[in-house]
Amino acid sequence: MTLTIEDLQNIAKIERDRQEGTTYQINVCVAAGCLSCQSGLVKEAFDTEISRRGLENWCLVKGVGCLGLCAAGPLIQVQPQGTYYQGVTVNDVSEILDSLGGSPVARLECSQHQAFFQCQQKIVLENCGKIDPERIEDYIAEDGYLGLFTALRQMTPGEVIEQVTKSGLRGRGGAGFPTGLKWTAVSKAVNNTKFIVCNADEGDPGAFMDRSVLESDPHRVIEGMAIAGYAVGASHGFIYVRAEYPLAVKRVHTAIAQAERLGVLGNNIFNTRFEFNIEVRLGAGAFVCGEETALIASIEGRHGRPRPRPPFPAEFGLWGFPTLINNVETFANIAPIIRRGGEWFAGIGTEKSKGTKVFALAGRVNNTGLIEVPMGTRLRDIVFEIGGGIPGDKRFKAVQTGGPSGGCIPEEHLDMPVDYESLAAVGSIMGSGGMIIMDETSCMVDVAQFFMEFCMSESCGKCVPCRVGTTQIYHLLHKISGGQGKPSDIETLGELCDLLKNTSLCGLGQTAPNPVISTLKYFKDEYKAHIRDKNCPAGACRMQAPEEAL
Amino acid sequence: MKKPLRVDERSLRADVNPVRLLTFKIDDRDVSARADETILTVARQNGIKIPTLCHMEGLSEHGACRLCIVEVKGMSRLMPSCVTLPRQDMEVLTKSDRVLDYRRKILELIFSERNHVCSVCVTNGHCDLQALAVEMGMTHVRYDYIYPTHPIDATHPRFSVDHNRCVLCLRCVRVCDEIEGAHTWDVMNRGISSKVITDLNQPWGSSETCTGCGKCVQVCPTGALSEKGKSVAEMVKRRQFLPYLQMMRHRE
Amino acid sequence: MDEQMQSAMKSTEDRRWRLVNRTMRLHGHEPHALIETLHAVQEHFGFLDLDALKYVSQALRVPLSRTYGVATFYHHFTLKPPGEHTCVVCKGTACYIGGASGILDDFEKTVGIGPGQTTPDGKISLVTARCLGSCGLAPAVVFDGEVCGRMTSEAVLERIRRWTDHDPDD
Ligand SMILES: Cc1cc2nc3c(=O)[nH]c(=O)nc-3n(C[C@H](O)[C@H](O)[C@H](O)COP(=O)(O)O)c2cc1C
Ligand code: SF4
Numbered sequence: 001m002t003l004t005i006e007d008l009q010n011i012a013k014i015e016r017d018r019q020e021g022t023t024y025q026i027n028v029c030v031a032a033g034c035l036s037c038q039s040g041l042v043k044e045a046f047d048t049e050i051s052r053r054g055l056e057n058w059c060l061v062k063g064v065g066c067l068g069l070c071a072a073g074p075l076i077q078v079q080p081q082g083t084y085y086q087g088v089t090v091n092d093v094s095e096i097l098d099s100l101g102g103s104p105v106a107r108l109e110c111s112q113h114q115a116f117f118q119c120q121q122k123i124v125l126e127n128c129g130k131i132d133p134e135r136i137e138d139y140i141a142e143d144g145y146l147g148l149f150t151a152l153r154q155m156t157p158g159e160v161i162e163q164v165t166k167s168g169l170r171g172r173g174g175a176g177f178p179t180g181l182k183w184t185a186v187s188k189a190v191n192n193t194k195f196i197v198c199n200a201d202e203g204d205p206g207a208f209m210d211r212s213v214l215e216s217d218p219h220r221v222i223e224g225m226a227i228a229g230y231a232v233g234a235s236h237g238f239i240y241v242r243a244e245y246p247l248a249v250k251r252v253h254t255a256i257a258q259a260e261r262l263g264v265l266g267n268n269i270f271n272t273r274f275e276f277n278i279e280v281r282l283g284a285g286a287f288v289c290g291e292e293t294a295l296i297a298s299i300e301g302r303h304g305r306p307r308p309r310p311p312f313p314a315e316f317g318l319w320g321f322p323t324l325i326n327n328v329e330t331f332a333n334i335a336p337i338i339r340r341g342g343e344w345f346a347g348i349g350t351e352k353s354k355g356t357k358v359f360a361l362a363g364r365v366n367n368t369g370l371i372e373v374p375m376g377t378r379l380r381d382i383v384f385e386i387g388g389g390i391p392g393d394k395r396f397k398a399v400q401t402g403g404p405s406g407g408c409i410p411e412e413h414l415d416m417p418v419d420y421e422s423l424a425a426v427g428s429i430m431g432s433g434g435m436i437i438m439d440e441t442s443c444m445v446d447v448a449q450f451f452m453e454f455c456m457s458e459s460c461g462k463c464v465p466c467r468v469g470t471t472q473i474y475h476l477l478h479k480i481s482g483g484q485g486k487p488s489d490i491e492t493l494g495e496l497c498d499l500l501k502n503t504s505l506c507g508l509g510q511t512a513p514n515p516v517i518s519t520l521k522y523f524k525d526e527y528k529a530h531i532r533d534k535n536c537p538a539g540a541c542r543m544q545a546p547e548e549a550l
Numbered sequence: 551m552k553k554p555l556r557v558d559e560r561s562l563r564a565d566v567n568p569v570r571l572l573t574f575k576i577d578d579r580d581v582s583a584r585a586d587e588t589i590l591t592v593a594r595q596n597g598i599k600i601p602t603l604c605h606m607e608g609l610s611e612h613g614a615c616r617l618c619i620v621e622v623k624g625m626s627r628l629m630p631s632c633v634t635l636p637r638q639d640m641e642v643l644t645k646s647d648r649v650l651d652y653r654r655k656i657l658e659l660i661f662s663e664r665n666h667v668c669s670v671c672v673t674n675g676h677c678d679l680q681a682l683a684v685e686m687g688m689t690h691v692r693y694d695y696i697y698p699t700h701p702i703d704a705t706h707p708r709f710s711v712d713h714n715r716c717v718l719c720l721r722c723v724r725v726c727d728e729i730e731g732a733h734t735w736d737v738m739n740r741g742i743s744s745k746v747i748t749d750l751n752q753p754w755g756s757s758e759t760c761t762g763c764g765k766c767v768q769v770c771p772t773g774a775l776s777e778k779g780k781s782v783a784e785m786v787k788r789r790q791f792l793p794y795l796q797m798m799r800h801r802e
Numbered sequence: 803m804d805e806q807m808q809s810a811m812k813s814t815e816d817r818r819w820r821l822v823n824r825t826m827r828l829h830g831h832e833p834h835a836l837i838e839t840l841h842a843v844q845e846h847f848g849f850l851d852l853d854a855l856k857y858v859s860q861a862l863r864v865p866l867s868r869t870y871g872v873a874t875f876y877h878h879f880t881l882k883p884p885g886e887h888t889c890v891v892c893k894g895t896a897c898y899i900g901g902a903s904g905i906l907d908d909f910e911k912t913v914g915i916g917p918g919q920t921t922p923d924g925k926i927s928l929v930t931a932r933c934l935g936s937c938g939l940a941p942a943v944v945f946d947g948e949v950c951g952r953m954t955s956e957a958v959l960e961r962i963r964r965w966t967d968h969d970p971d972d
């Protein structure tokens with residue numbers, strides 16, 4: 001029993017009828033963010049109350065993925081009006097149900113017309129907050145698996161790659177490598193066995209885009225991987241998820257099982273010779289396993305220590321076979337590109353950075369949460385329009401992008417467009433999409449120290465510059481932030497950063513100095529204040545009395 | 551011009567066509583190479599010295615100490631010559647100021663990591679690390695010493711391990727796995743807390759898998775692994791067995 | 803070999819071991835199942851003890867030292883038994899900026915244990931995590947698997963007090 005296009009359309013129709021059959025639909029966010037403020041109980045309360053009142057045919061309650069504005073959780077949305085309610089508790093349930101058909105509960109309303117919702121453009125997140133991530137039918141009702149059908153039945157692998165190349169999509173895992181180029185390389189590798197790997201390690205400690213996508217719309221990633229498998233000639237895929245994301249792991253497992261049952265994974269998919277299977281592998285708490293070669297070692301059950309490249313995974317990957325490694329968000333972009341064409345995608349964004357990018361806004365900003373904007377959006381708009389500015393009359397100081405491999409961008413560069421090249425030009429990187437906003441209470445020396453401590457403890461320990469260098473840099477920063485620094489330490493810091501950047505084995509060591517380099521560049525005065533005046537201008541560092549020092 | 555090549559089989563890489571020949575430049579000298587030979591191999595064939603630490607003829611490449619870095623024209627990052635293959639017309643510099651400066655800093659980092667006190671060491675005078683310091687003219691360490699405290703394990707009847715002198719080159723791990731086939735050694739933890747261990751991080755003397763062959767002791771570049779009963783400067787390492795075993799195993 | 807056989811036999815009596823064995827079987831007892839198997843052991847036993855590491859090594863034909871190396875390379879694995887209750891404080895960037903280090907300081911001052919430690923009575927373990935992905939709700943803390951956002955020192959210590967009060971000592 002292989003699935004046909006009619007079956008797919010049928011499933012979609014039944015699902016749409018089911019949903020349109022009720023007058024109202026209440027979408028409760030059940031992604032990790034809102035779950036951690038008890039949205040699960042809120043959903044239960046709606047269910048109980050509706051069945052108590054016998055309104056099942058009038059109002060449908062649905063657990064959906066991330067609605068974006070995590071700061072206002074638990075968040076719910078009432079359809080068809082699209083009204084958002086924020087900070088909903090179990091006690092508000094009756095009142096909201098009472099209001100259906102009348103005017104909304106003003107006390108809880110969260111304006112859908114604010115910049116946070118209006119300035120975004122959603123491709124990757126188009127289904128987030130809309131569909132129930134645990135029901136494949138819901139995904140299919142939103143044109144799910146149509147991309148896979150189109151690719152398998154109406155396109156050759158070469159044509160699929162051509163569309164991806166035409167779209168100008170670049171890897172969303174950090175480095176921004178052109179996806180079409182990578183696919184071409186793997187497709188050209190001569191081997192009967194090839195692998196697809198989805199990198200869902202998301203190690204950047206301030207980013208939660210990949211988690212949200214997997215929790216809110218796991219089928220989109222599966223579909224992207226299957227299309228990739230067809231394009232490059234692979235029949236087996238792995239999703240490498242960090243163990244810290246149990247909910248994402250659970251939903252991915254559920255989604256894979258559903259896809260297998262339906263026949264969009266397995267043998268003879270859509271009545272073709274194409275077969276594709278996906279397995280989940282768990283990370284175990286090592287940032288370096290996001291690096292391709294370390295990730296491969298980890299899937300093979302070994303220490304996650306990178307090895308020198310070349311050979312690149314495209315020629316010599318898992319167990320020595322050609323392997324395509326892409327990020328979650330990269331795969332999430334594939335189905336829409338196939339459905340709507342590469343040119344449509346290439347029409348969004350800037351000259352060299354196409355499409356949209358999902359960012360995780362966090363730190364000292366009013367609207368923390370998940371956003372998706374076209375490439376090239378001004379940084380200022382992200383922070384002050386969508387992000388709603390800095391809470392509590394504090395002054396903006398810097399925005400950190402790219403996590404431990406990125407840099408801090410000061411106020412003077414806020415008007416730049418966000419794309420791969422512009423970010424690199426100011427000493428940061430796009431990274432996977434973490435964006436941490438800092439205000440005047442954050443000390444930049446302390447922030448640099450925080451990231452260096454991270455890199456030091458995440459260094460795999462294989463190569464000397466990174467293993468010993470990160471430790472030495474951390475000790476210097478620790479001394480400086482404690483008021484024990486010497487003026488010459490700044491020069492030593494600079495030299496060490498330069499050494500790591502140029503001689504480390506893998507990307508971790510090569511980019512670990514970026515937070516230090518960028519803060520030294522833009523906030524040197526703060527370093528000097530710590531060293532010369534033994535004073536932390538932001539008031540964040542505790543100066544040690546000389547006898548307390550190590 | 552085909553002269554007999556002595557190539558370390560383990561540095562052969564199956565992912566490139568092994569018969570292609572190419573020419574490139576090392577320090578402005580024209581050299582030729584088989585496409586599967588590393589820059590280091592070719593440099594040594596031509597009498598050009600490049601310092602190495604984790605590299606060991608007869609073992610797989612590790613590419614971790616980064617002392618063998620060289621500058622390649624057109625690339626901002628430095629490349630480890632022990633694992634980098636040359637390309638046609640590549641221009642390699644092994645002694646530019648930049649290379650020498652970085653190498654010395656890396657060596658100083660190695661010295662700052664553990665407690666290398668030559669004057670009381672069994673390998674004083676026969677130590678690869680010490681020789682590198684002399685060769686590279688390292689006079690002082692500009693970084694603060696980290697001063698870890700590592701105990702000495704002398705539970706093995708014939709050998710002892712002093713982690714204070716270990717540079718984590720992993721020659722012991724590789725020789726035990728690749729030549730002896732026991733895989734008694736491995737690394738625990740990560741980053742700066744990495745440490746070589748035997749079996750389940752247990753005293754060496756209680757290891758169930760150690761055959762007592764002593765290969766690890768002989769390949770260790772420093773006094774970290776040594777034979778018991780040697781006093782200061784008496785431990786000389788004997789490594790002839792590696793090329794010999796290699797030859798015997800690969801004879802036709 | 804005797805000892806191995808014994809441990810293999812004994813292991814099948816315990817349901818938890820049967821589940822671990824199942825994981826290994828699903829992966830054909832291939833060495834690459836090592837990390838998945840260690841996950842299974844930790845899930846069912848709470849930590850990895852030396853006997854378990856030895857057993858897994860033998861079953862998957864992985865050298866002992868490699869198994870130990872892998873178990874200590876990944877910070878998710880622990881070789882020490884955890885306390886009755888576990889409190890995980892997120893130390894991701896957003897939580898750090900949001901004051902996670904203050905929570906840790908106060909925790910240490912009040913409860914007397916630092917990250918990675920367990921109280922002497924074996925009741926409470928404190929662990930730090932590298933980003934739980936709940937950055938929108940920083941700082942985040944997990945109490946026995948339940949993620950809570952926007953935490954303060956007071957709120958955390960209150961939860962801890964509830965743990966200690968509910969099942970009083972002695
Ligand atoms: C230290 C380090 C950590 C990384 N972490 C991640 C990660 O968490 N997620 C990710 O997708 N890519 C990560 N990457 C990038 C990957 O190595 C790889 O480039 C990416 O997965 C390729 O996918 P893309 O082309 O779709 O971006 C990391 C790289 C390095 C050097
Ligand atoms: S740069 Fe760091 S993480 Fe990468 S191989 Fe070297 S020690 Fe390991």
Ligand code: FES
Pocket residue numbers: 601602603604605612613614615616617618619630631632633
């Ligand atoms: S000899 Fe090349 S990196 Fe050590």
